[in-house]
Amino acid sequence: MLFPKSSPTPYTLHPIPFPRSLFLTLFLIQLTSPVLAQAVLNISTSHAEGRTSDIPKLTVWSGSGLSLNFVSTGEHIVKAWLDDPSKLTLDFDAPLCESPCESSAKIIHLRRIEPLQFSHLPSASSTLLTVVTEGGQEKKVYYFKLNYGNGQPKYIAVNINTDTRRLLPQRQQPSQVSLKERTERIEQGLKIAKQQDTSGQNELVFERVEALLIQVRSGLSFNEAIKRTNLSPSVLFKLETLATNSGGLN
Numbered sequence: 602m603l604f605p606k607s608s609p610t611p612y613t614l615h616p617i618p619f620p621r622s623l624f625l626t627l628f629l630i631q632l633t634s635p636v637l638a639q640a641v642l643n644i645s646t647s648h649a650e651g652r653t654s655d656i657p658k659l660t661v662w663s664g665s666g667l668s669l670n671f672v673s674t675g676e677h678i679v680k681a682w683l684d685d686p687s688k689l690t691l692d693f694d695a696p697l698c699e700s701p702c703e704s705s706a707k708i709i710h711l712r713r714i715e716p717l718q719f720s721h722l723p724s725a726s727s728t729l730l731t732v733v734t735e736g737g738q739e740k741k742v743y744y745f746k747l748n749y750g751n752g753q754p755k756y757i758a759v760n761i762n763t764d765t766r767r768l769l770p771q772r773q774q775p776s777q778v779s780l781k782e783r784t785e786r787i788e789q790g791l792k793i794a795k796q797q798d799t800s801g802q803n804e805l806v807f808e809r810v811e812a813l814l815i816q817v818r819s820g821l822s823f824n825e826a827i828k829r830t831n832l833s834p835s836v837l838f839k840l841e842t843l844a845t846n847s848g849g850l851n
Contacts, residue, residue, distance in 0.1 A: 640756045640812065645820035646674060647764050649743040653820060656744040661689060662754040666712040669732070669745070670760045676736035677702035681709055685728035687717045688749060698735055713749065755808055764820065783841065784817055790840030806836065813837075 647653050661667045671678060677698040683689055693706035709732065716724070730745040743761070791810050794803070809830045816826040827834060 641758045641760060642756050642812070642815060643760045643762055643819060643821065644815075645762055645764050646741070646743070648819040649745065649761055650741060651744055653818075655818065656746055657759075657815070657819060658746045658748065659759060659815075660748045660750040660755070661711050661713055662750040662752065663713050665754040665757055666710050667754075667756075668758040669709040669711070670707070670758060671709075671732075671734060672707045673760060673762050674734070674736065675763075676707070676734035676741065678706040678709065678732060679735050679740065680733040681730065683728050683730055683747075685722065685725050687719055687722065687724065688714060689728070689747065690714055702735055711747070755812060780817070780823075783823070784814060786841045786844040787837055788814060789844035790842070793843045794840060806832075810836070810840065 642659075644657050645653070649657055659667065678693065679698045679702075681691055681693075681697075683691065690712045692710040692712065694708040694710075695704060695706045698705040709730075711730070727746055727748045730747055732743040732745070734741050734743065787810065791807060791814075795807060798804075798807075809832050813823075813826045813830045813832060816829060817823055821829075823837075827837070
């Protein structure tokens with residue numbers, strides 16, 4: 602015998618403390634894919650034109666630019682401008698469209714800079730990007746509300762995609778009301794959950810919910826957005842419940 606037998610050491614089982622914050626984390630977190638940083642968002646042309654609800658809200662982070670890709674629309678960029686040009690620069694993959702629009706710009710790149718001072722231009726916490734495009738004989742105008750972020754970027758590019766479905770007249774879209782209400786409930790529940798999560802352990806989950814809201818508002822269905830963000834439907838249900846009754850995550 603190589604090793605002598607040793608008598609078993611008696612021990613006592615003690616219950617392991619299970620903190621509330623850990624329960625919150627285990628309830629919410631469904632991380633089976635990499636963190637959403639470096640993700641690419643998809644936005645429909647109807648959303649960017651402001652024809653579905655509010656216009657897209659995007660963030661440009663320090664140290665990481667943001668690209669807006671219009672390639673899939675088949676349109677060329679004629680003009681683009683920022684209401685407040687003091688914190689961002691605009692660049693393009695090619696010269697702007699001048700008729701004929703062959704080999705002209707289809708991608709915009711936004712980059713953060715140290716704030717500049719312009720006379721008679723007030724500083725703002727966000728700005729509006731307006732983009733004019735041309736495809737065939739038709740011109741379109743797209744709008745993006747831009748915010749400024751610090752830290753790890755949640756996405757680095759946005760694809761603007763042509764709608765594959767025909768938009769119905771407003772009176773024929775009763776589901777749009779319930780969709781908007783559900784989105785607002787989730788957003789409200791998210792605010793409450795952030796206030797309750799004082800430990801910050803659910804930050805990654807909250808980022809996924811924010812990404813889901815962006816995709817739903819761009820025209821994606823909840824089911825498809827849930828798949829892309831890898832969230833559990835129970836997370837959204839819990840957030841809606843929080844918004845409805847202002848209760849806690851028990």
